[in-house]
Amino acid sequence: MMQSKADVVVIGGGIAGLMTAMYLAEDGADVLLLEAGELGAQASGANAGSIHLQIQYPEFVAYGEAWARAYAPCLRLLTSSLTLWQGLSDRVGEDLQVKLAGGLVVARTETQMQAIAAKAHIEAEAGVETIVLNRSDLRDIAPYLAEDAIGAGYCAREGKANPLRATPAIAAAAERAGAVIHRHTRVIAIEAEGGGYTVVTDKGRVQAGRVVNAAGAAAGQIAGMLGLTLGIDGFPLQVTVTEPMAATIPHLIYSAAGKLSLKQVANGGLVIGGGWPAARRGDGLVTDPRSLTGNMGMAAGVVPSVAGVRALRSWTAWVNGTPDWRPILGEAPGLPGFFLALFPWVGFSAGPMTARITADLVMGRPPTLPLKGISVLAD
Amino acid sequence: MTGQPAGHFTFDGKSVPLRPGQSLAAALTEAGLRSFRQTAKGATRGIFCGMGVCQDCLVTVNGAPNRRACMTPAVAGQDIRTQVPFPDLATAPNPQPAAPARVIAPDLLIVGGGAGGLSAAIAARRAGASVTILDERKVGGGQYFKQSAVSGPLDAQQSAGADLLAQALAAGAELIGEVEIWGAFDGLLFLAEHKGAALIARPRAAIIATGAYERPEIRPGWTLPGVMTTGAAQTLWRSYRTLPGKRVALVGSGPLNLQVGLELAQGGAEVVMIAERGPAPWLRPIAAAALALSGPALAWTGLRSLADLRKRGVPVRHGAALDRIDAAEGALRVTLMGDLSPVIADAVLMNAGFDPQNEILRLLGAEAIYDPAFGHLRITRDDTCATTVPGLYAVGDCAGLGGAPAAMAEGRIAGRAAAAALGFGDGYDTFADQRQLGRARRFQRHLWALHDVAPRLPDVPDDTLICRCEEIDAGQIRAGLGEKPGHAGTLKRATRVGMGRCQGRYCGPVAARLVAAATGTPVQDRSYFAPRVPIKPVAISAILAAEEALKDAP
Numbered sequence: 001m002m003q004s005k006a007d008v009v010v011i012g013g014g015i016a017g018l019m020t021a022m023y024l025a026e027d028g029a030d031v032l033l034l035e036a037g038e039l040g041a042q043a044s045g046a047n048a049g050s051i052h053l054q055i056q057y058p059e060f061v062a063y064g065e066a067w068a069r070a071y072a073p074c075l076r077l078l079t080s081s082l083t084l085w086q087g088l089s090d091r092v093g094e095d096l097q098v099k100l101a102g103g104l105v106v107a108r109t110e111t112q113m114q115a116i117a118a119k120a121h122i123e124a125e126a127g128v129e130t131i132v133l134n135r136s137d138l139r140d141i142a143p144y145l146a147e148d149a150i151g152a153g154y155c156a157r158e159g160k161a162n163p164l165r166a167t168p169a170i171a172a173a174a175e176r177a178g179a180v181i182h183r184h185t186r187v188i189a190i191e192a193e194g195g196g197y198t199v200v201t202d203k204g205r206v207q208a209g210r211v212v213n214a215a216g217a218a219a220g221q222i223a224g225m226l227g228l229t230l231g232i233d234g235f236p237l238q239v240t241v242t243e244p245m246a247a248t249i250p251h252l253i254y255s256a257a258g259k260l261s262l263k264q265v266a267n268g269g270l271v272i273g274g275g276w277p278a279a280r281r282g283d284g285l286v287t288d289p290r291s292l293t294g295n296m297g298m299a300a301g302v303v304p305s306v307a308g309v310r311a312l313r314s315w316t317a318w319v320n321g322t323p324d325w326r327p328i329l330g331e332a333p334g335l336p337g338f339f340l341a342l343f344p345w346v347g348f349s350a351g352p353m354t355a356r357i358t359a360d361l362v363m364g365r366p367p368t369l370p371l372k373g374i375s376v377l378a379d
Numbered sequence: 380m381t382g383q384p385a386g387h388f389t390f391d392g393k394s395v396p397l398r399p400g401q402s403l404a405a406a407l408t409e410a411g412l413r414s415f416r417q418t419a420k421g422a423t424r425g426i427f428c429g430m431g432v433c434q435d436c437l438v439t440v441n442g443a444p445n446r447r448a449c450m451t452p453a454v455a456g457q458d459i460r461t462q463v464p465f466p467d468l469a470t471a472p473n474p475q476p477a478a479p480a481r482v483i484a485p486d487l488l489i490v491g492g493g494a495g496g497l498s499a500a501i502a503a504r505r506a507g508a509s510v511t512i513l514d515e516r517k518v519g520g521g522q523y524f525k526q527s528a529v530s531g532p533l534d535a536q537q538s539a540g541a542d543l544l545a546q547a548l549a550a551g552a553e554l555i556g557e558v559e560i561w562g563a564f565d566g567l568l569f570l571a572e573h574k575g576a577a578l579i580a581r582p583r584a585a586i587i588a589t590g591a592y593e594r595p596e597i598r599p600g601w602t603l604p605g606v607m608t609t610g611a612a613q614t615l616w617r618s619y620r621t622l623p624g625k626r627v628a629l630v631g632s633g634p635l636n637l638q639v640g641l642e643l644a645q646g647g648a649e650v651v652m653i654a655e656r657g658p659a660p661w662l663r664p665i666a667a668a669a670l671a672l673s674g675p676a677l678a679w680t681g682l683r684s685l686a687d688l689r690k691r692g693v694p695v696r697h698g699a700a701l702d703r704i705d706a707a708e709g710a711l712r713v714t715l716m717g718d719l720s721p722v723i724a725d726a727v728l729m730n731a732g733f734d735p736q737n738e739i740l741r742l743l744g745a746e747a748i749y750d751p752a753f754g755h756l757r758i759t760r761d762d763t764c765a766t767t768v769p770g771l772y773a774v775g776d777c778a779g780l781g782g783a784p785a786a787m788a789e790g791r792i793a794g795r796a797a798a799a800a801l802g803f804g805d806g807y808d809t810f811a812d813q814r815q816l817g818r819a820r821r822f823q824r825h826l827w828a829l830h831d832v833a834p835r836l837p838d839v840p841d842d843t844l845i846c847r848c849e850e851i852d853a854g855q856i857r858a859g860l861g862e863k864p865g866h867a868g869t870l871k872r873a874t875r876v877g878m879g880r881c882q883g884r885y886c887g888p889v890a891a892r893l894v895a896a897a898t899g900t901p902v903q904d905r906s907y908f909a910p911r912v913p914i915k916p917v918a919i920s921a922i923l924a925a926e927e928a929l930k931d932a933p
Contacts, residue, residue, distance in 0.1 A: 038869045045872055144469065164872045168862065184865055243445060243880060243916060244419070246465040267419070268465050281565060281744060287912040289564045293926035296919045305468050307923060310445060310916040312880060315909075 002182060002204040006032035008362055009199050009208040010179075011187055011222055013037075014044035015348060016341045017214030018170045018181075019355030020362075025177035027363050032206060033179055034199070036186040036218070040167025043216055043347055046317030048239045048273035049163050050252055050261045051085055051098070052349045053078050054130050054155040057105045057256055058275075059325065060119045068119065071325050072126040073373035078346070079128060080369055081353030082157055088352060094169040096161050097266040103158030103252035104133075104142060106149045106302050112256035116153035123155075130155045144248055146304050158252050160263045163348060190225040196337060210362050214341040214355075217320040219328075223340070228332055232322050232342055236278040236285045240295065240314040242306070244268030253302055260298040262306070270306060272299045278316035285316035321345045322376075329354060329375035330361055340377065386455025390438075397453035398620075400529035404429065404436050404448035405619035407459075413604035415448055416462035420850045425604035427847075429611025430522065431515055431559075432592045432736075434880035434916065435602075435847060437462040445916075449611070452517070475920075477575035480928035485511040485553075486801050487794075488569065488582035490739060492554055493521015494783040495775030496588030497543045498790025499797070503586075504550040506795055506804030511580070512547065513558040513571065518618075519544050522590055522610060523783040525617040537617065543787075561913035561921070563739045567770055570925050572917055577924035584770040584797045587740050588790065591733035591776035594754075594832070595885060596631050599843045600704030601729065605711050609730035613639045622648045624725030628713045630701040631731035632656035632830040634681060639728065640693060641684045650693045651722045654715055656731070656831035659697035660685075666828050674822035701729070732832030734888055735777045741910040743768050749902045753780050753827070754834025755888065756904055762813070763796030763806075764789050772797055780827075785819035788812045836896060837889055846886040848879020856890070860897050867891045867908055880916050883908045 010021045013035030021033045039045075053075065060068050082100065089096045107113045113132070120130040131154045138145065138152045175181060182203065189200040196209045215222045217234030224230075249264040260274040276291035292314060300307040320342070322328070327343040327350065341358040343350035357367040371378035384396035388403075390412060397406040404426045407415065414423035416437045424435040429449050436448040438459050444466035448459075487503050489496045492514035504510045512519070520526035524540020527533060533541060548554065558578055562570035569580040593608040595601055605624065609631070612623040616639075627648045629636045632655055644650045660667040660682075671678040688695055702716045704727055714721040734755050737747065745766040747756035757779030764772045772793040775786030791812045799806035837845060841854030851874050859874040867890040870876060876890050877883030883890070891906040900906075913922075 038865050040872070041869070164875075168873055242919070244465055245468040248468040279565065286565070286742075286744075287562070289562055289568060289570060289912075289925075290929055292562070292912065293922055293929055296922045297926055300919060300923060307920040308443070308918065309468065310880075310918050311913055311922060312916050313878070313882060313911045314913070315911060 002185070002201070002206060003032060003180065004204070004206055006030050006206055006208045008032070008210045008212060009034060009197070009206060010212040010214055011199070012214035012216055012219070013039040013171070013181065013183065014042060014214065014216050015040070015167055015170060015351035016343065016354045016358070017212065018167060018174050019352055020212055020214060020341055020358045021179040021181070022170060022174035022177055023355055023359035024362060025174055025179040027359065029363065031179040032208070033174070033181045034185045034187055034201060035181065035183045038183060039171050039181070040163070042317050043319040044167050044351065045163050046239065046315055047163050047319065047348045048261050048263070048271045049160050049265060050263065050349065051082060051100060051159045051161055052103070052346045053082060053128060053158045054103060054105070054123055054153065055119055057116070057119065057254055058259055061115055065118065065122065067324070068122045072122050074326055075123060075126040075128045077327065077353050077369055077374050078350055079157070081350045084352035084356065085161060088166070092169040092173040094165060096165050096169060098159070098161040099250070100157055100159030101250040102154055102156045103254060104138070105153040105254040105256055106145060107151050107256040108148050109150070113151050116151070116256065120153055128155065142251060144303055144305065146302055149302070160252055160265065162266065187222060187225070190222070192226060192335065210337040210339065212339045212341050212358055212362060214358070216342070216347065217318040219320065219340070219342050223332070226335055226338060228335060230328060230340070230342070232320055232328060232344060234318040235321050236280060236316060237273070237319050238276055238278040238287050238291055238314050238316045239271060239273035240292065240311050242270040242272070242309045243312050245270065245309060249303065255298055255302045257301060258298050260295070260302060262299050262303060269312070270309060272296065274298065285318070287314045287316060319345070320347065324376070326376050327354065327374060328377060329357060329371055330377040333377065388453060388455060388457035388459055390459045391461055397455065398529060401453045401619045401621065402449055402528070403438060403451045403453045403459060405615050405621040406453040407448060408615060408623060409621045414461070415604070417464055418850055419464040422602065422850070423604055424602060426611055427607050428592060429607060429614045430592065431915070432881060432884055433847065439466065450515070480577035480579060480924055481573070482579045482581070482928050483511055484581045485509045486583050486803070487797050488513065488580050488585045489588060490560060490569070490585065491521065491588035491590060491777070492519030492544070493588060493590050493775065493786070494523050494543070495786030495790040496521070496586065497547045498787040499586045499588060499774055499794035500547040500552040501550050502791045502794030503798040503803070504547070504552045506798035508798040508801055508803040510552040511582070512552055512554040513560060513580070514554060514556050515559055517556045519554050519556060525614060528618045529620055531620060534617070559915060559917065560739065561915055561917035563742045563914065565743070572921040575921070577921060577928060579925055579928050583801055584772070586772040586774055586793050586797055587777055588774045588786070589736040589739060589777040591735050591780060592884065593730045594732040594734050596701045596729045596731045597837050597843070597845060597889065598701045598703055598839060600711070602844050602847050603704055603706055603711060605725060606704055606727045606729065609635050609639045609728040612643065612726065612728045616642060616646055622646060623728065625649060626651050626710070626724045627726050627728060628652045628654070628722055628724040629728045630654045630713070631729045632832050633730055633732060634826060634830070635730050636728070637681065637684050637688065637695070641688055644688065644691050644693055651724050652713065653688065653693060653695045654699040654701060655695065655697050656700050657697060657829055660829055662697070663829060666825065670822070670825040670829060673818070673825045677822060733776060733780050734884070735779055737777050738910055738914045740766060740771070740773055740777065741904070742912065742914065743771055745771060745773065747904040749904065749906070750779055751902070753832065754892070755779065756907070764793035765796065780823065781820055782823045785816055785823060788816035788819055792816070834888065834892055836892055845889055846876040846879060848881050849875045851876045851886070856893065860893060863897070864894055865898060867894045867906060870894055871908055877908050882911065882915070
């Protein structure tokens with residue numbers, strides 16, 4: 001039986017929602033988190049485990065420098081989120097396999113090197129250092145790369161964490177702090193009334209003074225229940241993992257030739273993704289064969305020895321994204337007490353800081369990090 | 380056993396003789412070598428399923444890591460090494476495709492060249508459809524007919540299989556062996572590896588006839604080298620004339636254990652025990668009579684096997700279940716439940732029923748219903764064996780256990796129906812086949828009623844492995860269940876159960892049952908781990924080999 005009242009209802013059991021619930025409960029709030037399915041079953045649990053910081057290269061090339069300058073302030077949020085990631089294992093009492101050994105955007109052409117340099121310049125203005133490595137410097141730190149790699153953009157603070165461990169560990173920490181979590185509880189309506197909200201679910205109704213929308217790909221649908229339109233959408237992506245190999249690749253690898261993220265995880269497997277779309281079937285997702293071959297081709301192009309390794313499994317998930325990549329963070333305009341906790345595309349990396357800021361705002365404090373220029377709600 | 384060595388290969392530097400046609404697993408077993416690989420946690424493993432499913436018999440072949448010894452032919456001069464858990468990435472060979480990708484577009488693709496697939500091929504081909512059969516093994520025939528890979532006389536079952544194979548080829552069906560299908564996609568697109576090159580199939584319709592694999596007894600010691608499925612031992616003997624060991628014990632339930640026990644005894648093994656979970660047939664006279672009535676000839680064969688085993692002094696213990704297996708005296712000590720006198724054996728064979736190889740069907744979205752009596756999914760089919768996916772048919776054990784005679788009748792029906800749906804022939808009158816099918820299915824029901832293959836929740840100590848590949852034990856699973864997962868997939872993400880190379884084929888059904896029991900929900904098709912690509916581990920080079928051909932395709 002679900003309680004009928006809470007100080008705060010958090011909608012969405014991904015990393016942002018769970019961690020917001022954890023912070024709020026630690027602050028003494030009476031928090032109820034509602035998740036339609038299983039915790040961390042979508043983007044938070046099914047992402048490839050990259051901890052991103054630098055501006056994504058394919059988008060930089062596609063959208064141009066003006067976009068990158070508008071997005072660059074968000075790197076401040078990502079930077080502080082990485083700091084939270086570094087302390088997260090200790091905080092939740094479980095090894096989340098966080099390793100920030102640096103990310104490499106590997107280039108094959110001079111044009112790509114120039115774009116990497118231009119990107120590094122914008123990143124530096126936002127306080128993120130990206131070093132442009134030449135061929136021999138690159139070979140020194142990453143001898144496993146293809147011979148045709150002529151250089152790379154190296155962002156030392158990037159890395160990886162284990163999404164499978166993160167969400168359950170954060171959920172457990174939230175529960176220890178006193179948050180109540182209801183899985184398999186779908187929000188079907190939200191009613192604004194008397195300065196608060198009634199959240200109607202398929203398991204009952206709950207009244208709350210404040211509501212946090214951390215529903216990721218479903219956030220638009222949740223906001224729509226209050227007449228609010230959000231430009232956030234779900235995108236079906238797929239990721240592939242190989243059988244374990246001896247530890248060889250410490251870095252997070254990107255390619256300037258196309259969409260790729262490649263990393264070697266704690267158990268030795270190579271996790272290969274980078275934003276390749278999954279195919280849809282009915283209301284579910286299945287592996288897309290062309291995305292699979294394209295993604296593997298991109299991986300083998302950068303790390304040739306990958307070709308000799310066997311792929312074990314691919315999986316699919318809905319991730320969420322916005323066209324301008326900027327987060328939707330803060331109290332919704334015209335809806336006092338209704339907060340949006342949405343960091344698109346790199347929400348796993350940004351999750352801890354997204355949650356920290358959201359908890360601040362819900363508790364009526366100024367946010368740990370000023371949102372001006374970062375959140376689209378603070379322009 | 381038979382024939383002279385045709386050369387030698389080395390295993391960790393030691394010379395091992397081989398006979399023509401033998402698999403690496405067979406040659407190593409014949410040489411008394413049982414441990415093929417080391418696990419991440421320091422255990423050793425050897426041949427287990429013998430049919431390319433479990434991925435536990437991995438060895439390094441001429442420097443190439445993680446090759447299945449059961450599916451790799453032994454060749455003179457090979458450098459075979461114990462597979463280490465974390466092979467060196469830098470030295471992993473980067474194989475170039477042996478040939479350009481081959482694209483085929485037959486009217487009808489048949490996956491699996493066993494009893495059901497061959498029967499379907501003959502029927503569809505005779506109706507006029509072009510037919511290509513893909514089979515994982517070098518020699519077609521499937522697990523029931525188990526064709527011989529070495530020279531020597533065929534037994535009756537092998538002769539029947541050889542005859543069916545010859546009929547299919549004579550009818551004009553093409554059979555491509557050594558094909559590993561790793562992907563099945565909407566629009567009926569199949570991606571496969573064939574001898575290092577890519578094979579892409581875009582048929583108009585497909586019949587899946589991938590059979591079943593064996594359900595093990597998940598008990599302490601079930602992962603020890605020397606413990607294998609009964610079918611693995613049967614393949615060693617019937618396909619390669621290699622005994623699984625000198626002293627052999629069989630445990631589990633079902634007719635295969637009796638049959639293989641007898642075959643091995645006839646072949647010269649000392650069968651020290653056959654433990655059958657089910658009660659003796661003479662204690663279940665009504666069920667036994669029902670079996671005899673539903674299939675007199677087959678029931679007679681079964682009874683004769685029992686009598687023959689008895690004559691040879693093989694102890695057959697009914698109502699007896701495996702408790703544990705321990706390494707002892709350079710061999711294996713087998714202890715039954717409530718038993719004070721364990722036996723010593725060199726090989727322990729286990730079969731406690733079968734699970735359908737329904738990965739392709741589930742991947743393509745075919746609906747299924749859980750069959751509680753057999754503890755596995757039955758693919759939803761109409762009376763022409765068509766699944767809920769347009770153009771996709773399923774015949775034989777992959778759709779739910781039915782046995783070879785039923786698979787053959789289903790193959791004939793589906794082959795004609797699929798051809799007719801494509802405009803070849805008129806589907807004919809399937810009355811006779813439907814009648815045979817009814818009889819075969821009745822016999823199966825009565826047969827299994829005499830055995831005990833009811834699915835079980837693992838009642839094992841905490842340190843017994845449930846997931847062979849990721850080495851997840853019962854204690855970890857129990858801890859994971861404590862988090863109240865709403866789905867087996869959540870238990871998988873929390874514990875890594877089912878994330879290894881066999882892709883949950885052995886632990887997956889257990890996880891589905893455990894989560895269902897814990898949540899008080901009935902098992903259904905969605906209770907299982909979601910089906911994934913690749914269907915079996917596949918080298919990334921093989922995926923890449925398909926890339927160009929896919930680009931050109933519509």
